[in-house]
Amino acid sequence: MEILFFSLFNGILYGLLLFMLSAGLTLIFGMMGVLNFAHASFFMLGAYFAYQISQFIGFWPALVIAPLVVGVAGALVERYGLRQVHKYGHVAELLFTFGIAFVIEELVQMVWGKAPVPYEIPQSMKFTALTWQGMNYSAYRVFMVLISVGIFAALYLFLKRTRVGLIIQAALSYPDVVGSLGHNVPRIFMLVFGFGTALAGIAGVLGGNVLGTEPAMALQLGTIVFVVIVVGGLGSLGGALIASIFIGLLTNMAVSFDIPFRGFFEALGVSPEAMGTGKDLIDMTSSGISPILPYLLLVLMLIFRPRGLFGQRDV
Amino acid sequence: MRLLLSKTGVWIAAAAVILLAPTLFQSGFALSVMGQMGVAIIFALAYNMLLGQGGMLSFGHAVYFGLAGYFSIHYLNLMGEGLVWYFPVSLLPLFGGVVGLFFGVLIGFVSTRRAGTTFAMISLGFSEMATALTLILVAFFNGEEGIQTDRWVGPEPFGITYGPDIQVYYLIGIWCFVAMVAMYALTKTPFGRMSNAVRDNPERAQFVGYNTQRVRWLAFSLSSFFAGLAGALHAINFEHVGFETVGLAQSGFVLFMVFIGGVRHYLGPILGAVLITLLTATLGDLTQAWFLYFGIFFVVMVVFAPGGLAGLIMLHEPVWKTDIRLAQRMILPYMGGLITALIAGFGLIGLIEMIYFVSHKLAGDTDVLLYGFATDVSSIYSWLIYGTIAATGIVLCRKSFPAVRGSWNSAMDDVRERFSA
Numbered sequence: 001m002e003i004l005f006f007s008l009f010n011g012i013l014y015g016l017l018l019f020m021l022s023a024g025l026t027l028i029f030g031m032m033g034v035l036n037f038a039h040a041s042f043f044m045l046g047a048y049f050a051y052q053i054s055q056f057i058g059f060w061p062a063l064v065i066a067p068l069v070v071g072v073a074g075a076l077v078e079r080y081g082l083r084q085v086h087k088y089g090h091v092a093e094l095l096f097t098f099g100i101a102f103v104i105e106e107l108v109q110m111v112w113g114k115a116p117v118p119y120e121i122p123q124s125m126k127f128t129a130l131t132w133q134g135m136n137y138s139a140y141r142v143f144m145v146l147i148s149v150g151i152f153a154a155l156y157l158f159l160k161r162t163r164v165g166l167i168i169q170a171a172l173s174y175p176d177v178v179g180s181l182g183h184n185v186p187r188i189f190m191l192v193f194g195f196g197t198a199l200a201g202i203a204g205v206l207g208g209n210v211l212g213t214e215p216a217m218a219l220q221l222g223t224i225v226f227v228v229i230v231v232g233g234l235g236s237l238g239g240a241l242i243a244s245i246f247i248g249l250l251t252n253m254a255v256s257f258d259i260p261f262r263g264f265f266e267a268l269g270v271s272p273e274a275m276g277t278g279k280d281l282i283d284m285t286s287s288g289i290s291p292i293l294p295y296l297l298l299v300l301m302l303i304f305r306p307r308g309l310f311g312q313r314d315v
Numbered sequence: 316m317r318l319l320l321s322k323t324g325v326w327i328a329a330a331a332v333i334l335l336a337p338t339l340f341q342s343g344f345a346l347s348v349m350g351q352m353g354v355a356i357i358f359a360l361a362y363n364m365l366l367g368q369g370g371m372l373s374f375g376h377a378v379y380f381g382l383a384g385y386f387s388i389h390y391l392n393l394m395g396e397g398l399v400w401y402f403p404v405s406l407l408p409l410f411g412g413v414v415g416l417f418f419g420v421l422i423g424f425v426s427t428r429r430a431g432t433t434f435a436m437i438s439l440g441f442s443e444m445a446t447a448l449t450l451i452l453v454a455f456f457n458g459e460e461g462i463q464t465d466r467w468v469g470p471e472p473f474g475i476t477y478g479p480d481i482q483v484y485y486l487i488g489i490w491c492f493v494a495m496v497a498m499y500a501l502t503k504t505p506f507g508r509m510s511n512a513v514r515d516n517p518e519r520a521q522f523v524g525y526n527t528q529r530v531r532w533l534a535f536s537l538s539s540f541f542a543g544l545a546g547a548l549h550a551i552n553f554e555h556v557g558f559e560t561v562g563l564a565q566s567g568f569v570l571f572m573v574f575i576g577g578v579r580h581y582l583g584p585i586l587g588a589v590l591i592t593l594l595t596a597t598l599g600d601l602t603q604a605w606f607l608y609f610g611i612f613f614v615v616m617v618v619f620a621p622g623g624l625a626g627l628i629m630l631h632e633p634v635w636k637t638d639i640r641l642a643q644r645m646i647l648p649y650m651g652g653l654i655t656a657l658i659a660g661f662g663l664i665g666l667i668e669m670i671y672f673v674s675h676k677l678a679g680d681t682d683v684l685l686y687g688f689a690t691d692v693s694s695i696y697s698w699l700i701y702g703t704i705a706a707t708g709i710v711l712c713r714k715s716f717p718a719v720r721g722s723w724n725s726a727m728d729d730v731r732e733r734f735s736a
Contacts, residue, residue, distance in 0.1 A: 035432055084618050090432055091372045092621055095574065098374075099614040102567065106607035110671050219563070223443050230436060284451060291447040299440040303425050306433055 007256035008249070013141055015248025016148035017211075020203035021221065022228040022240045023155060024196025030235020031171060032189055033090055034082065037097035040222030041104035042197040046070045046204025047213040048108055051119035059122035067201035074197025078190045101218065109215045116214035144206050151199070152241060159237065168192060227298040233311025243309065247294050254290035261285065326496065333488040337481060346480050347552075348596045353487035354548045355572060355592045357494045359584035361541030362569045367578035368502060369534040370514030371427070372435045374566050375442030376542055379418055381561030382445070383411035383543030384550040385456065391464045391550075404466055404477055408490050408547040415543015416536055423535035428528050430517065442563050449558035461557030464550070477551070487548050494541055499581055501537065510534045571613050577623025586624055604671050608664070630723070637730045648715070648722040655711035662705025665690075669697065 025039045046066050053062035077100060085096045125140040159165035171178040171188050179185040211217060228247060232239030265282045301308060336349055358380055365371040387407055393399045402410060426437040449456040456462070466477045477483055501507050509530050512520045517527045550556045559565060568591075576587020591609070598605045620627050635642045665685055669692050672683040682689040690697045 033432075035436070081614070081618060085621075088621050091370075091435075092617060094372060094432065094435060095570075096614065096617045098567065098570075099610055099617055103607065103610040103614055106604070106610055110604060110607060110667065111674055113674060223439060223563075226436060226439065288451050289447075292444050292451075295440040295443040295447070299425070299437055299444070302433055302437050302440070303428075306429065 003256050007252045009137060009141075011249035011252035012245055013145055013248070014252060015245035016145060016152075017203055017207045018221075018225065018228055018248055019241050019244035020148050020151055020206070021200050022225045022232070022244055023151070023237060024199035025225055026229050026232065026235055026237065026240045027168070027192055028196045029229055031168070031175070031192055032082075032086075032093075034093045034097065035226065035229070036193075036196075037094060037222065038077070038101040038104060039097075039197070039200055040218040040225055041101045042070050042074055043200040043204040043207070043221060044108060044213075044215070044218040045073065045104065046201030047119060047208025047217065048112055048117070048204075049201070050205040050208060051112075051117050051213055054119070054122075063202075063205050066205050067198045070201030070204070071194045071198025074200075075190050075194030077197075078193035082193070083186060083190070101222065105215050105218055112215075114215060116212055119209045119213040121209045141210070144210070147202075147206060151202070152237075156237060224294050227294040229308075230298055231301050231308055233308030236308070236310040239308060239310030247297070250293055250297075251290050254286040254293060257286065259286040329495065330492055333492055336488075337484055343480060344596075346484050348593065350480070350484050350487045350552050351596070352589050352592045353484075353491040354545050354552060355569075355588035356491055356585050357548070358542055358545035358569050359573050359576065359588040360495065360498045360581075361538045361545060363573050363578055363584040364498065364501070364510075364534055364538040364541070366570070366573060367580075367583070368507065368514065369430075369510045369531060369538075371430050371531065371535070372570075373438040374435055374563060374570070375438035375440075375445070376538070376569060377563075377565035378422075378442055378445045378561050379415040379539040379542040380546035380549070380569075381556065381565065382418055383414040383546035384556040384560055385462065386414040387411045387547040388462050388464045388550045388554075388556045389455075391466060391468060392462070395465060395468045401470070403472070404468065404551065405475065405486060407551060408544045411547020411550070412540045412544035415546065416540040419536040419539020419543075420532075423532045423539065427531035427535050430514070430531065438566075439563070442561070442566055445561045446558065446563065449561060456558060459558055461555055461560075464554050466551050466554055483552055487552060490544065490548060494544060495585070498541060502581060506530070506533060571609065573623075575613060575616055575623055577625025577627075577629075579622055580625040580629060583623050583625035590624070602668065602671075603675070604667050607667065633730050634723075634726045637733055641726045641729055645722045645726055648718040651715040652712075652719040655708055655715040657708075659705055659708025659712050661686075662701050662703070662708050665701035666698070666705060669701065 021040065021043055025036055028034060028036050028039070049066035049069055050059070050062040053065055081100065082093060082096060085092045121138075121140045125138075125143060127139050128136045130137050130142070159169055167178065167183055168188060171183070171185055175185050178188075208217075211221075224247065228240055228243045231247070232241070232243035261284050262282055333353075337346060340346070340349065362373070362376050365373050365376065387410060390399065390402065390407065390410060391404070394401060422441055426434060426441070450458055466483075475482055477486065509520065509525055510533075512523075513525070513527045513530045520530070521527055546560070549560065572587040572591045573584045574587070575591060576585065577583025595605065595609075598608075602608075616623060622629070631642070631645075634645070668685055669683060669690065672680075673692050676683075676692075681691050681693045683692055684690070692698075
């Protein structure tokens with residue numbers, strides 16, 4: 001029972017972190033149709049900047065400064081790179097962001113090296129906030145949950161209740177009409193891109209010290225974020241939230257309840273000894289295949305329902 | 316271009332280059348690099364059947380390359396133990412191709428209904444799944460270590476043992492030639508034409524009565540066949556297949572090669588494969604930052620030259636075909652552009668190398684070897700010098716590049732005038 005609650009908590013936490021990452025991406029994707037391959041690279045930049053800033057002036061200023069820097073970097077990439085490529089179509093844009101992801105990873109290795117950097121949870125947050133069902137929940141993790149829920153609420157209200165949010169939403173569905181109404185659509189794109197990458201930056205600041213800050217982190221999370229976007233549905237904030245939490249729970253549960261598949265195969269009448277090299281197939285457990293699950297979900301979703309759970313258009 | 320290629324002369328020249336290259340470059344290193352080039356050419360051409368000719372951007376084509384490598388290497392090992400029938404090593408690439416084809420047919424069926432982003436994402440999903448599987452199915456993939464083999468097995472027809480590297484080179488060379496001809500011939504078949512049509516306008520192709528999914532599926536399967544062929548050759552060449560051969564990095568690498576070479580021309584991927592393999596082999600040891608330069612180069616190409624190197628060359632085709640004197644007029648501005656770009660590159664590379672050195676150095680080290688000079692990174696002057704060179708180069712580029720464009724424009728105007736006259 002404790003394991004259930006603990007993995008529920010961790011699953012939701014991981015899911016919320018994924019949501020912060022994918023919220024910006026789903027806006028960008030919905031608006032420009034660009035699947036930004038480099039989105040998780042901005043997440044990584046957020047973590048590294050936060051590490052560097054917290055070396056000098058501490059974690060709390062870093063929480064504010066790092067996402068801002070990341071957002072500006074994102075806006076610059078849109079203004080001077082992506083916008084130029086836009087005329088060549090979506091495939092060229094995807095190629096461009098793929099290249100940017102590659103370059104950012106190399107740049108990070110250039111400055112901070114290939115080994116993980118010791119980016120740690122702030123000292124003031126290193127205590128147990130609550131104990132429930134015999135498990136300790138650290139203050140930092142509770143803080144992460146609060147921040148992500150806050151961001152979701154703020155983002156939701158911003159998009160649904162403010163004028164700017166309405167224009168963004170309109171540009172999401174009918175960019176041409178919004179443009180002809182006199183709004184500067186390329187500028188909106190740039191701002192949304194910068195804003196989305198800044199959100200990724202916040203996720204990086206918060207998640208970097210829990211997940212580990214290293215050059216490979218972008219690639220690891222980057223592809224999972226795509227799964228969230230595709231499963232949740234193009235441009236759907238609510239879909240992204242549900243998909244994030246679902247994937248967070250799925251991978252966490254698969255690991256904590258390590259279900260062996262051996263019994264399943266034996267019930268089918270397959271004896272492990274007869275399989276030879278296929279023995280690994282029978283000895284698989286749910287924690288062993290947990291890295292595959294999100295991608296399986298991605299592929300199945302794209303094959304059977306390309307618009308995702310809550311999307312209005314196909315990918 | 317088409318006229319040029321249809322002449323058998325080009326193919327004879329290609330065969331001669333493949334045959335004679337080892338007499339020019341005899342060192343073991345050169346032989347190994349040329350072998351890798353051959354494999355890269357096949358893989359790149361196979362990839363371009365998807366990207367260039369079929370309009371499908373794949374982030375997971377290494378899956379077929381790598382899986383074919385694994386199956387081939389297992390076959391070699393089983394053959395060594397005498398557990399399976401003898402199959403000539405020289406023909407093993409065919410076996411690899413069939414493995415690639417098998418998985419291509421299977422996965423292609425579910426992923427080719429749509430092109431564009433959907434296809435790209437599905438290919439990414441399969442790529443990640445394959446990578447994860449290499450760490451789960453340990454008996455087959457052997458985790459991060461990969462699988463070793465010995466290609467010297469079975470009878471030795473005509474004394475071919477694949478012991479000496481030169482024999483492996485010629486094996487790759489012959490297969491490379493066969494694959495180049497075969498894939499070129501494919502572009503000329505009705506299927507090749509339909510593949511282009513589906514890329515450019517799937518709706519119209521559908522109205523004409525073609526099943527677009529089936530055309531894409533066929534292209535995907537054939538492309539996987541050639542990728543598998545390349546994978547088997549890779550396995551024979553290195554006598555080792557590692558988990559990285561199926562991964563996203565490998566898929567990205569072939570994508571970079573093909574795009575830098577140029578997707579819209581048959582020779583583009585060949586150009587990219589040769590150039591990038593050569594640069595990686597030579598510069599990879601020289602500088603740690605090679606992959607950074609590589610990535611920046613790719614991004615610059617995507618933004619400024621989406622046709623790749625081959626596309627850039629072909630932009631000038633009308634000029635030299637009309638009048639070679641027009642081309643001569645362009646030499647001066649082009650030289651200017653090249654020199655200013657070199658100056659900017661010289662400065663920027665110096666700066667990047669110094670940053671790399673500073674963040675990776677051991678305590679006490681101060682001097683980095685830049686262009687043959689020991690440069691003191693603790694001195695502000697080193698940074699100022701390279702910073703100034705880079706800034707000067709960039710400022711000059713802003714003058715020289717418009718001149719390049721202007722000279723091309725005026726040459727093209729001349730060409731148009733002569734045609735209308």
